[in-house]
Amino acid sequence: MPDIIATSSAGLEELLKQEILTLCSGLSASDIKLKPGQCRISADLHAAYVLCLQSRLANRVLLVLASGKANTADELYALARSITWTQVFASDTSFAISARGTNKALRNTQFIAQKVKDAVVDHFLEEQQTRPSVDKSNAYIKFQVRVFRDKADICLDFSGASLHQRGYRLETGEAPLKENVAVAMLQRSNWQADGNQALLDPMCGSGTIAIEAAMMAANIPPNMHRDMWGFDFYLGHKLRTWQAIEGKAAEQIREPSMPIYASDVSNLVLEKAIDNARRAQVLDYIEFKQVDALQIRPPANSGFIVSNPPYGERLGEFASMLPLYDEYGEHLRKHFANWHMALLCSEQNLLKALKLRAHKRYQLFNGKLECQLALYELNGANLEMFTAHEQSSEFTNRINKNLKKLNKFIKKGHTDAYRIYDADLPHYNFAIDVYADWVILQEYQAPKSVPEKVANERLQHAILHLPKLLDILPSKLVVKTRKRQIGSSQYEKVSSQERNLKNKLDARFTVHEYGAKFWINPKEYLDVGLFLDHRETRQMFASMCQGMDVLNLFCYTGSVSVHAAIAGARSVTSVDMSNTYLQWAKDNFTLNKLRCASVFEQANCVDWVKQAANKVHCRYDRVFLDPPSFSNSKRMQNTWDVQRDHVELIGQVKAILKPNAKVFFSNNLRSFSLDEDAIRELGFKIENVTSTTIPEDFSRNPKIHHCWILST
Template structure:
């Protein structure tokens, strides 16, 4: 009997142990690192061919050896006669797993073992074998556990879960061995005469694994390469006998299989892949695919059965708003159409499960790649239908305080929107403290900013309220869920103040009065247009008509655009970021503003002001609250440094000119005594510059006009 170790993914270990026992393995022991078992060669080949749950099978070729450092590891590896396992002309690779106080790096451990293997061949007077990292003839695995090392030969070869039938996949594919584990846990295999339905089938992996198991097909019968093929102790005759027997059994089982499974998906292109995969697997006659929305699924399958699916975690399905809407509607569909059915779904967005309004009778933890996931199992009985949700039911709009407030705001803003030519505005701004978000409309899109909740607020409640917001906001505002962007706002400092979220580089054009602006609702925390400064831009533009404007800390140049459209004679736009300066020039192009009188300067605004000798009729300064950018000589704090900023800023203001100064620091206090000593006046314009849609937030910004006495 030989000793083996079967590897698999987290959460599948117990199922794998059961599977190995059923196939014929003995002395089966489940451990965190995998499943140990004993078997003769015939049984070991059978396990490799029949296992649906293992990712790899290793055969032990040594007893454990104590290892504390590199020398001990080399000695342990050198004690094995590697010439008994493969030849000089074979390519080999070494995988090293584990670490201790002196061996902390898998590459270091692997190189040490590799040196010992090569030296073994040299000492035997043979040519040294070559290393091939990706497709070796022999793969060695050294496993260091509790300061003991054991050596294995990769018996099965890598990726047993790759069946070979997947010609194409969706955006969120699931590994075949995990799919098989979900089918086992669902309980459908207990009675495969019942229908099995996957309402989000993607490329069909779940269904193909299920129907293969129901048909009794061994997944390894068509595998092209095995780890043991070049191993000297491999028994080719025994293997061929086992393989041929399994091919005959699988063919016979497939002919007799009467199971039928059904797959649905909204994406027609993905369904083409699913059909091709089913055909490749020889299972096309047992699987029926149709294009449909999961939320609109009805019971067209006869007797009660099993629904099992893997929602795509937002990658193919979309963003959180789409997930919230989908999970909410799915829960209602299950209750309405699938009484007495079982439902199972795996998701990494565990908080979404509450939206189904169902009580799970069992949950299992798994890993899908790097994602921590849960498989939740439900039985749709009368108790589920009668169950009173512990949280607000999104299907009843009258039960949502947020929904009621948002509808009230929409009604209140109708006349203002008719009077003003704008299509981007704030419709909700933390009006109800429990729903601590802002909702901004950008044409036919919306952005939801989630403000970081206070530490004393329960995370579960905060998550539930956010789900409520993202469920109702697009419905009440008549916005499609794929046009909703969700961002989390917290206090940003320094280099994080314009935090990049992703790099989709998507853009949207919006209108403000007669101006067009490019906004990006996806890639950055800010969108490229500060909506609260809408009136500020109009005031500065009016002051700049027929005059010159200097726009500092210009961001995407929206103030400059409005001034140019209002007839400013000269506009100079200064910002330290090339990205935002390019964005500003794009905004000028959008509005067909071209010419030598429009100047764009990439520079540290404070340093540029110190060196500038040109004076302007109007200077606009909207600095960050705090900055410690690497390209600035020192940190900047608007409360601490505003007098220094205004002092150098006024040097660029022409006689009888004005400096408009704004900032977003909550509780900002102007130092009037310092201004008095400088001979300057400061007129507060905050109430004037705050537009109708920001009336609820008196701390959104501060605005001042600074002039000489």
């Protein structure tokens, strides 16, 4: 009998083994050999057909055509030539070969596949038959080479497309759960498909868990409606055997004996789930309802909750989820006594926010995403209400104290963007800024003296309680990890995922500051669009700009330029190396309906100043100069270091100044020391205005920036 390999997601091997023993009569546990992600058996084609049709956990069923040594390319070729390929498929059938795994000699999967392909073609030519064509996209028959250490298996992909793709799910949510992983969740939860206890998925998304449960309860083969199989063009295919297996499976379909409920807060998502259930022919077995998971009530006295709740792969998404998990845990304790629950989540800290004790945990992979399946019994200690201690916590007290201190400042209404906390407490090492009805928490890199576990716990505590303290929606709390920025990294996106322009615009909102408006983007970039510590600096600079020609170097999103224009500047030139931020600056000008002469130039600011000295029209009365501390951008030929290079840059700026000009020079390098002697030699008068430019909400951090007015 040939060997058959059934593959599955990592972590499902034991469940797959038990399924094979149930489906394939005559096999014993000792007949099944396990490896990560696969089970191997010696069985006839009947077993392979049954697994293709009935396995709810397998990804693929592979019929092993040859196994042997593959220490070299020649050994692999010889192994492939040992197969009588003309008895496997016809020469007019297109084929494809893929490979998985490598070893010291066979280091490239494409090379492995190519070597076996050569052996296939050589065999057909040797048999004086037409050379079969290769079609990587739409081949009628497919083969897989699996290399492990010094051996290789050459297999017919008996199942064809992955078995987890049942065919009913045309529409999914944003984070689709694989069908076989949904089955594993149901089985691990101890819910019985032939029992009578209710099943509920309160965050059903595309409905996968409920649909798979309904198919299990009705004993519907998971791949009953598949149109194409990997064995369709296999010359050894036994059609009558296959048809008999299909017929027997159809006869065993039954009416489910338990109610199945599925709900979701999104009506649009729920409609997709209903369409999926209709295609799977189980719509009559599931009761769908549009309702928030925090509002749903038990549909029965007891039962099973099995769900894949949202958990957010990005840090900002995680921040909005944490309070929701906290509320959901409280909701479960209040309303779901005596229920069992299984939740799949990739972020263990979110599960901790439930404040429930799991009696069992399993590691599962949903695709490439490593997740944890946690099982809970909602009884006993898990029903005890956890009393929140936020009113007595030092962090909460500090936030309340700071808000009270800033109350007069906030009521003045000069701005709705301000800082309320800046690493005031040693273990709560982050800054918290309010931007209208959004809150940005910027986590600083924890000092080595603070254990990572402690830092994480403090961060989670803050995330959990800030929405309540500040009366904001959890979805409007954004968390950013802020480390020492190098080069152009301040312009990098938080996520590398590209978004289209419409999504970027949808992500923005506006704040006001002393009569000006600014676009803020809370999620896309590390810096959200407005440096709050320069609020008073901008006002001081703008107060000197009426009727002046203004230059804003390293302009970022143009906030200084906007204030200068509002104050009546004759012209404003804004220069930055980032096209993204120049466009942002233009948008800010449009937002404020500014009509003064404005120029936006994308350039390396250091080079731009050198070139401007040779242009007669590039002469300015007021210059705002706020360079980065350090930069090694690919767009620059040399690195930039503000301590090393500030005198040279200021000297170059002097060449483009008009008489009686003023330069505001600022930077945020804490250790920075202005070379006053060198600056005076350049012909500048120096006035240190740092203390008067530190806003009230930054008063406890006097080194947030340095600022001087340099006058000619």
